[in-house]
Amino acid sequence: MTAATLASTRVLSWFEIPALDFERAVRFYETALDMPLKREIFGGVPIAVFAHDEGATGGAIVFDPQQAKPAAGGVLVYLDASPSVSDALARVERAGGKKHGPAIELPNSIGYIAFFTDSEGNRIGLHSPKLA
Template sequence: MNTSNVATWFEIPAVDLARAVRFYETVFAIRLIQEPCPSGMTMAVFPADGEAVRGCLIQHEAYKPGADGTVVYLNGGDDLSAPLARAEEAGARIVVPKTLITPEIGYFAQFIDSEGNRVGLYSMR
C-alpha cells in the first residue's frame, strides 16, 4: 500500500450518470470507464496510473449530490485554467475562481458540477 497518500478512493455522486460522465469527460478531456457494481449502483471510474488515487462517479439512491460538505480536489494538470474553462463551457458554475494559495503550494478553484456537487481543482500554476 502506498502510504504517501492520505486519500485512496473518492466517489462523486450523480443523479444522472450519463450527464455526469459527459461533463467530466469534457472537463478533463478523458474517457471514464463504466463498471458494474453490486447493490444497484452504477459507476464510471476516472482513469489512473500505477498507485495514483482512484475514484469514480457513482449513481445510487443512497448517494445525494450536494454543494455542502467534503470537497474533492481533482488534478488541474499543468494549469487549472484549462479544465476550469472547459467546466464552465460544460455548464459548471464557478464558485471560487483560480486562486493562489502560496507560490510554494500552488493554485485552487472550485465549481458546481452538472449534478450539484462542489468540486475543486488544484495545480501548481
C-alpha cells in the first residue's frame, strides 16, 4: 500500500489533547487507558505520545497553553478502550475523570462508546467492541 493510498483510507492522521497541567494529564491518561505514554519535547513543546503502530493514527497530550487550552465543547476524539468500555470508564473515574452517563451500544455490531471529562476539562470519547 502506498502512502497516498494509506492517506486516502484514513481520515484522522494525528490528534492532540491540550493540557494545562502536563504531568497531571499524562498520569490521568496512563491510568485511565492502562498504558504508558512516551514523553518528548517537540519544537520546544512537551508532549506525551500515545502508543501506536507505524502508519497508524497517533496522538499526544500537549502542553502549549499559548496555542491550545482544554475545552469541553471542542473537537471530540474517541480513544480505543479495548477490550472493555466499562473497564476503561472505571479507570477514568479512579484517575480523577468524570464519566458522562453509561456506555452506549452502537448499531450494526460496531461496539460501545462512552464519554468522560479528563483531568484538564476536555470531553473525550471511548470506543471498544465490548461493553465488559
